[in-house]
Amino acid sequence: MPSKPTYIVLLGPPASGKGTQAARLCEELELPHIASGDLFRENFKHETELGAKAKAYIDRGALVPDDITIAMVMKRLGRPDCAQGAILDGFPRTIPQAKALDTALAEQGFRVSITPYIAVPDEVIIERVSGRRVCRTCGETYHVKYYPPQEAGLCDQDGGELYQRDDDKPETVRERLKVYWEQTSPLIDYYRKQSTLVEIDGNQPIDAVTKDLRAVFGA
Ligand code: ADP
Ligand code: ADP
Numbered sequence: 001m002p003s004k005p006t007y008i009v010l011l012g013p014p015a016s017g018k019g020t021q022a023a024r025l026c027e028e029l030e031l032p033h034i035a036s037g038d039l040f041r042e043n044f045k046h047e048t049e050l051g052a053k054a055k056a057y058i059d060r061g062a063l064v065p066d067d068i069t070i071a072m073v074m075k076r077l078g079r080p081d082c083a084q085g086a087i088l089d090g091f092p093r094t095i096p097q098a099k100a101l102d103t104a105l106a107e108q109g110f111r112v113s114i115t116p117y118i119a120v121p122d123e124v125i126i127e128r129v130s131g132r133r134v135c136r137t138c139g140e141t142y143h144v145k146y147y148p149p150q151e152a153g154l155c156d157q158d159g160g161e162l163y164q165r166d167d168d169k170p171e172t173v174r175e176r177l178k179v180y181w182e183q184t185s186p187l188i189d190y191y192r193k194q195s196t197l198v199e200i201d202g203n204q205p206i207d208a209v210t211k212d213l214r215a216v217f218g219a
Contacts, residue, residue, distance in 0.1 A: 005085035005110055006031060008217075009092065009101075009196075011187055012118035013180045014173065015128040016202045017209055018089040019141055021118065024210050025087060029217060032081045036091035038139055039072055040064065058167055061175030063093055063183060070100045077104070085113070093184045098191075115191040116216055118202035118209065122177055129173045133162035147206060 008031070010018040019035055026033040040058060043051030050072060054064045063069075073091045076082070092098040105111050120128075131144040133153075137160030142149050149156050167176065191197040200212050 005083065006113045007085045007101075007105060007110065008087045009112055009115040009191070010087065010089045010118065011115055011184075011191070011197075012202060013120060013122070013125055013184075014176045015125050015132060016118040016120040017128075017206065018118060020147070020206060021209060021213055022087045022089045023140075025213060025217070028214075029087065031085050031087050033089060034073065034076055034082070034086045034091070035089040036069060036073055036093070037089075039076060041139065043072075059172070061167060061172040061179060063179055066094055066096045066100070069093075070097055073097075074100070074104055092187060095186055095190060098187055112191070112194070112196055114198060114216065115187075115194075115196045116213055117188055117191075117197055117199050119199055120202040124203055125177060126170070126173060129168045130170065132165065132168055134165060135160040136163055137161075 006029070008029075010022055012018050019033075019038075022033040022035065040051065040054045044055060045051075050068065053068060057064045069091065073088075077086060088101075092101055101112065128143065128146070131146065133142045133144060133149075134140070135142075135155035135157065137158050138155060140155050140157050140160075141147075142155075142162060149162065153162050154160070155162060166172075188197065198216050200209060200216070202209055204212075
């Protein structure tokens with residue numbers, strides 16, 4: 001009998017390294033990396049109606065309303081490449097989103113498998129965000145100091161231009177951190193109660209965090 005799909009939810013504040021780690025682990029775990037922030041940014045790029053609705057919230061560091069976000073992520077999870085599960089990065093970010101995910105999975109007899117919480121102090125977040133650069137073409141993420149590209153300003157994968165996200169400006173980051181502590185951090189307890197929470201020290205070099213995550217997944 002085929003095994004049940006694996007749904008991994010990566011928890012952690014903005015810039016804790018969720019995307020960086022998911023990109024490394026998705027190949028070895030053979031699961032798609034689904035990042036709600038990337039889905040919104042793809043919608044901006046293609047100038048969709050959803051992108052236009054989401055942009056005002058994202059630019060001021062607020063969360064996009066639950067109904068829009070849940071519909072977008074559920075649609076993505078319904079695609080055939082998610083038949084064996086997914087690594088979710090940035091979703092859920094509120095208790096109603098977590099409940100919607102639980103309900104949708106339960107309808108198919110599935111559940112969230114494991115929720116690593118990548119813990120990083122607020123001071124470190126500010127430094128990570130200020131040095132974050134993203135490829136305009138493929139979305140690959142770098143850091144000017146901690147994960148620099150081989151050639152400054154250009155993506156190692158495809159030579160695309162690296163840019164700083166509008167919402168990575170210091171004022172917006174402070175707002176995003178506030179929103180994180182108010183609306184997203186309650187998920188830590190939510191998943192602790194479901195016995196899926198595993199805390200990972202995210203305040204270590206990228207490779208060390210990957211090693212700790214691998215140990216959690218037995219990869
Ligand atoms: P998130 O997806 O949680 O927002 P990212 O993966 O985009 O976080 O990482 C935020 C920034 O910090 C990026 O510039 C990334 O290169 C860098 N980064 C990620 N993990 C680490 C780490 N363990 N140490 C130092 N810098 C990191
Ligand atoms: P980071 O990893 O730095 O937190 P993301 O790329 O995950 O940033 O998200 C960027 C922005 O997109 C968030 O600040 C928020 O405005 C919006 N967003 C992403 N995921 C969600 C979500 N699950 N619910 C509501 N808004 C979201």
